[in-house]
Amino acid sequence: MHQYKGRLIIHTGSMFSGKTSSLEKDVKRFKIAGYNTIAFKPIVDSRYSKNEIVTHDLTYMNAILVKSIYEIVEYCDELKPDVIAIDEIQFLGGKLEDILDGINQFLKIGCTIIVAGLDMDYTGKPFEVIKELMPISDYLYKHHAVCAKCGVDAWVSHRKSDDMERIKVGTSDEYEPLCRKCFLEENKKENR
């Protein structure tokens, strides 16, 4: 009955790799299994929708928009879910140590957490929150998109524009998934 009590499930990889689709699928299965499940999404990512998690295939799931881990803790103190899903965790506000502490507290009291988030930014640098959560996860899934240049498994999200800020919300207008070889070739062309 309690196979999924206090487990940390991570869906990571590049953009378009199916992280959000996998999180949505997990949430649906937990709901079918009778778990009280709540999904959260950091407010910064309002690409397609305001209070829904949306995949690149445009499938939707209701979510509570939050700015930070502190809001998630407040909601969960009140709603007492069995399962908490957090999409786009790389955008979640709050100090990194507080995010990790919040997640560990939920796990300790038996909540299961499903997170989806990028492992690396457009330069290939790890997003800190995923980097810290990976070793403590129970289930870790690294997903792969198809390289937009050559068709093998993609490794990273390449930014098509010259913008250098780390956080820049966008979709296929702004990013493409590339394998390591194609990423290095593109960066060489762009003198990055």
Ligand SMILES: Nc1ncnc2c1ncn2[C@@H]1O[C@H](COP(=O)(O)OP(=O)(O)O)[C@@H](O)[C@H]1O
């Ligand atoms: N190059 C690509 N490789 C794989 N899937 C792609 C690609 N471009 C678009 N897609 C679409 O993206 C979907 C995955 O979307 P989503 O779950 O939102 O991914 P993520 O959350 O990892 O960005 C796939 O099912 C597919 O339809």
Ligand SMILES: Cc1cn([C@H]2C[C@H](O)[C@@H](COP(=O)(O)O)O2)c(=O)[nH]c1=O
């Ligand atoms: C690589 C990279 C991405 N982003 C943004 C672009 C999108 O809005 C999200 C990722 O969404 P997905 O569901 O994983 O496709 O993150 C960014 O801000 N900075 C980056 O370096």
Ligand SMILES: [Zn+2]
């Ligand atoms: Zn390639």
